[in-house]
Amino acid sequence: MNVQFKKGVLELCVLVLLDKKDRYGYELVQKISDQIDISEGTVYPLLRRLTKEGYFTTYLKESTEGPPRKYYKLTDVGRSYYQSLLEEWQEFTNGVNQLIKEGVIDD
Amino acid sequence: MTKEQFLSKLDASLNKLPSQEKQDILQDFEEHFAMGLAEGKTEEQIAESLGSPAQIAKDLIATYHVEKVEATATTANIFRAVWAVIGLGFFNLVIVLGPFIALVALIVAGWTVAGAFIVSPLLVIINTVMYPEIFQFFDLFFSIGLTGLGLFIAIGMYFATRAVTSGFVRYLKFNVRVVKGGMKDA
Numbered sequence: 001m002n003v004q005f006k007k008g009v010l011e012l013c014v015l016v017l018l019d020k021k022d023r024y025g026y027e028l029v030q031k032i033s034d035q036i037d038i039s040e041g042t043v044y045p046l047l048r049r050l051t052k053e054g055y056f057t058t059y060l061k062e063s064t065e066g067p068p069r070k071y072y073k074l075t076d077v078g079r080s081y082y083q084s085l086l087e088e089w090q091e092f093t094n095g096v097n098q099l100i101k102e103g104v105i106d107d
Numbered sequence: 108m109t110k111e112q113f114l115s116k117l118d119a120s121l122n123k124l125p126s127q128e129k130q131d132i133l134q135d136f137e138e139h140f141a142m143g144l145a146e147g148k149t150e151e152q153i154a155e156s157l158g159s160p161a162q163i164a165k166d167l168i169a170t171y172h173v174e175k176v177e178a179t180a181t182t183a184n185i186f187r188a189v190w191a192v193i194g195l196g197f198f199n200l201v202i203v204l205g206p207f208i209a210l211v212a213l214i215v216a217g218w219t220v221a222g223a224f225i226v227s228p229l230l231v232i233i234n235t236v237m238y239p240e241i242f243q244f245f246d247l248f249f250s251i252g253l254t255g256l257g258l259f260i261a262i263g264m265y266f267a268t269r270a271v272t273s274g275f276v277r278y279l280k281f282n283v284r285v286v287k288g289g290m291k292d293a
Contacts, residue, residue: 039158045166
């Protein structure tokens with residue numbers, strides 16, 4: 001898929017994952033790369049940017065195995081940003097899907 | 108690439124960032140390696156999936172400069188931010204540098220016109236001193252009129268410059284969000 005396009009969508013992926021519960025960086029990266037082919041390292045700059053923009057807060061939590069983990073938590077601002085992004089995405093994909101459907105029938 | 112190599116490369120590429128920020132970033136990747144290793148992956152596998160540390164660093168640096176320009180939009184900050192954003196990918200050479208040069212040229216041209224209009228009576232006086240025989244009152248009054256016009260243009264340019272600057276910073280932010288990075292086929 002087009003490279004430019006995917007990076008914008010990555011933001012939505014992270015927001016979707018954090019909507020349900022707080023997660024730590026490694027977990028987010030694995031969840032996304034299970035589904036989409038990405039360079040995993042770029043999720044971290046994205047997380048930092050969205051944190052600085054006030055969409056997430058972070059906290060450290062001890063884990064039973066390994067070092068303490070940095071968790072990301074969606075803020076209220078982040079949640080409303082997520083809603084608007086999700087709506088845009090659905091409108092967009094519905095439109096594209098509709099065109100594909102019509103195209104397939106016509107052929 | 109081993110963990111050590113990955114982190115030191117990232118460290119080196121980030122040396123323009125404040126050290127606190129850099130430590131924070133390196134910490135995130137340390138954590139990532141630690142968890143990957145705990146899952147039984149090798150350092151090489153983890154580094155491979157993370158992608159190029161240089162590209163990751165470019166993304167972080169561009170974000171940092173754009174943020175700084177948002178806080179205080181000095182000329183130096185704007186240039187640094189534009190430069191960092193262009194570094195994100197070849198694509199940006201066209202879609203960032205092009206509009207940037209055009210906007211800078213427009214702003215410089217506007218201010219030059221305003222400046223020239225404002226000082227025009229001075230030019231008439233200089234002209235009169237050098238060639239007193241061609242002095243006309245029309246020139247003097249016309250140039251004073253131009254000064255007034257120039258002042259209005261300068262006021263307009265002040266607001267236009269501010270609007271263009273903040274608009275362009277928003278464009279840079281959008282660009283950092285969308286352009287390049289993250290993808291295997293990049």
